[in-house]
Amino acid sequence: MQTKIIIGTIAFMLTMIILGFIALNEPARLEAFSAAYEGRSIENGAEIFVNNCATCHGIDGTATQCFDATGAETGCVGLPLNNADLLCGNRPPRLDAMGWAGTKSDFIEGTIAAGRPWAGMPTWGQQFGGPLQSNELRDVALFVQNWESETLCGGEEVEGPVWPTRVSDLPAGNPENGANIYQVPLGCNACHGLVEDESTANGPGPWLGALAAEAADRKEGYTDADYIYESILLPNAHIAPECLIGGNPSDCPEPSTMLSNFGQRMTEQDMADIIAYILGVTEFESNVDVVYPEGSVAPPAEE
């Protein structure tokens, strides 16, 4: 019986020692676990993003390269997510631009859940009738925020204008090429419809077919080319008065839901071609300077 008492006591002591070691390691293990499972959430978010969001936002979230179900390249109709405007720091500029007083992750998760029906983004959250559960929404939001990095946010500020201040300084435009890039890869037709066909302009952007005649009257002192040039580079600079969607006047939302990164996606030739396509001329007149804001991170795309 003595043996049993000794064995039992030793076993009990061993158990206590093991538990002691485990308890000492617990804080580190808890940290590692939380990080590991957040990593797994991000992996799940990546899968959901690639399957649902990449067709509009691009597989790398920059809304520069989008493919449809057959694999053909198509215009990206979603806003760029992988950019400093939305992701950098606790209060990135986009939150203020959208008038959002809450946190960045709530903004992203809420936008995904509710969608933006007026702008073409589907409703994703199950609470609003969409297909994704709340944990999946959280995973996608974590994934999008995972694009925040030194390379994205530590970019050097570019001093001064990076686009020519005068639209007349752009190279000569090619309307045929402009017609092509209008659809692929820039995707203007997704919001504005085809210039030739008013019936394709079903929103959210106004049809551009009549713009050639009206552009010069939109802003005081601006030529038509000035107006179009500014509207593409700085969509919030002017919201069209009766923003026609499908021929019906409607309240266009401020700030503009037009993508603000065209300045980073187009070369100078692209810009000239698009303006040429819309206006039907190859050379442009200019009255005003259009200044791409100081502190903007990226210059126009390389040729």
Added chain:
Amino acid sequence: MATFVDQVRELGLKQATIAKVDEAVERLTAGLNVNDIRDMLRGEEPRRPNPRLRPHADGFWLHIRPSFYHTEVTHIYPSFRLGWLSTFMFVWETITGIFLMVFYTPSPDVAYADIWNILGNVPLGQLMRNLHRFGAEVMVVVVALHMLRTFITGSYKQPRQFTWVTGMVLLVLTLILSFSGYLLPWDQLAYWAVTVAVSAAEATPGPPALGENINLLLRGAPVIGAGGLLRFYLLHVLLLPLLLAIFFFVHYYKVVIHGHSLPPGREAIGEDTAKRVPRDERTYFLPDIATSELMWSALTILFLVAGAIWFYNAPLERHANPLVTPLHVVAPWYLAWSQGWLKLADKVFIAFIFIPGLATAFFLMPYFEVGKSRRYADRRLGISVSMLFIALMWISNWMGSPEYLVQSSPDQEVAQELLPQEGHSALKEVPYDFLEPGTYTPFDAEDAPNPYLAAALEEFERAMQQRSCSLSDDGPYEPCQVMDQGDTVRYGNRFTNDAMPDPEAQLIIDDYQDNMRRLTLVFSAPDPQNPGNELYAYTRTGYRHEMSNYEEETRLLQ
């Protein structure tokens, strides 16, 4: 009765206190004072009248325990203490379960987050969960072994037939307890395993309304959701433990009333002398059996704790998603046999005729297996049948696994082996830093940049070898067995009837985000009959974040 103050006056404070303590101990133990306990621990003979029997006669905790055992049943053989161990495991599960209950809410909105919280925020939470889940699996094994031992030693025979019946009830309750707890984490593993099993209820024969209503009763709704989770939770923490406790007490009462059956060779055939224990063959509960039980408790706790820390890890897959069914849904291992049988025959036959019939036969076995002798030599047929039955159950368990009869196309199977939707794989064992970006084929294991990736590529090659074949003789795979079935031609190899002919397979690792890599498996096999077309073309993409520590979870000795 002298009051304490009088005693102090008479004996002095120290003596009076000692006397008071002695009196308190005697009251608490229902009959043993301090000297009696000291004598017990020293192994000395008891005084007369024997105070060590009084806790059994007068006390609550020991009143159901026998005051002495026949010495022959106190060794490891014949019982292996499995009945005791089963009871211990039930108490263990109750205690660890109560710890978990503090942090868990049975609602689909928060259940998964609660488990995450237990594992990631509660100190020792992962240990507690592992202890509970490991304990559950150990309990199922122990209960089954106890049943096997009882069968082999013939301890179910007269007068102990009803003890066997209550024991069978306890076995069924243990399995249902384990199954109901399986759903509670509300991850993909839990949700789909339980959905598959409960869907058998829909196959209830008879009017459709019967099956529908049974389904509703179990699930609380047409599909398993908030109602189902709550019902399973209440089953798991209230009803089933209550039933188990009730049947346990009946079972144990009968064990004590009839006495523990002696080793078969010890008694004359047909005799049951368990209750008539000669004085010189008695081992008293206090102190011998009690010490023994305490020692075994300490050893079992050590085993469970060490196992839960180093050898066992309760899995947590992704959040349950009713819209996404993972490939290879499988029942928990103790029910895999039923899944195997369901692959062989009709659902109604298996679930409502075969299994109930088998269970009834088991329950009533002592009433028709009425041979007088308990000796092994006289029961060769019975023992052989039981061994055969165990072998059958092992095979049935394997049949329940995804390898049997439910394989999908070979490209998807290879992808599932390497990049499963849930669970572990050879690729997940490669730590993040060793997933060098690049393009790899199954035959690149020797040129792999590091041994981890080499091991994963070797698994890739092995998986491809099992499911591919070469049309020419000098190809890298087994030669194809071409099966011309008229309008289709199938290709097989030594392992399978469904193999990819001359496939191209690649694993592409590239960076997707700064701290996340993307793993893409691409398979293509042209159709030999129709060179322009592809017989197999499949791509699967997985992602790997820097912090995900899959490689730690798959390690033995974590």
